Amino acid sequence: EVQLVESAGGLVQPGGSLRLSCAASGFTFTTFWMTWVRQAPGKGLEWVANVKEDGSQKNYVDSVKGRFTISRDNAKNSLYLQMNSLRAEDTALYYCVRGYTYMLYWGQGTLVTVS
């Protein structure tokens, strides 16, 4: 069974930093791109970033470029999102998602509040 479990988010002040983690299991982690998607409270879905199987290619939505860094540790079957210079508009539920195209498997999400 595919499982994606995000670490606890938290409350951070504007300008602060936070690192999210996602532990993957139930599939061969090294053969899938991984993605972060976020959802502001009461709002729609926003694709944030993705990373290639070997970590050699990374893509970001414009609003987080230069502030967020996606990475992975294939030895630990883990995905990360380092978030710096956080803004109020980054407040959202952050989902860890398997894949590069359509998104079949999602984590339960972790809430990040910037205030």
Next chain:
Amino acid sequence: EIVLTQSPGTLSLSPGERATLSCRASQSVSSNYLAWYQQKPGQAPRLLIYAASSRATGIPDRFSGSGSGTDFTLTISRLEPEDFVVYYCQQYGNSPRTFGQGTKVEIK
């Protein structure tokens, strides 16, 4: 960036009725790489349709997708009580991936 516009924002229907949800792209979606998701309150989105018209595993056949290029449609043939939630389209033919703003299907 491809902008996806979903309409209507809210659709008010009764159980048993047919629902037609629209997703229009600001430019042609490469290879018709368009997906539809359902999101229930407090849950992660669930994949319904990929490649515009292919149903994901385990999705009831009352859900169907159609369209190509810039115009796509999700049809729910007969609404069940559990279908009154929010639906999103997403394109994955171009980077960055983008989502529509969602359509809420509510009980009339």
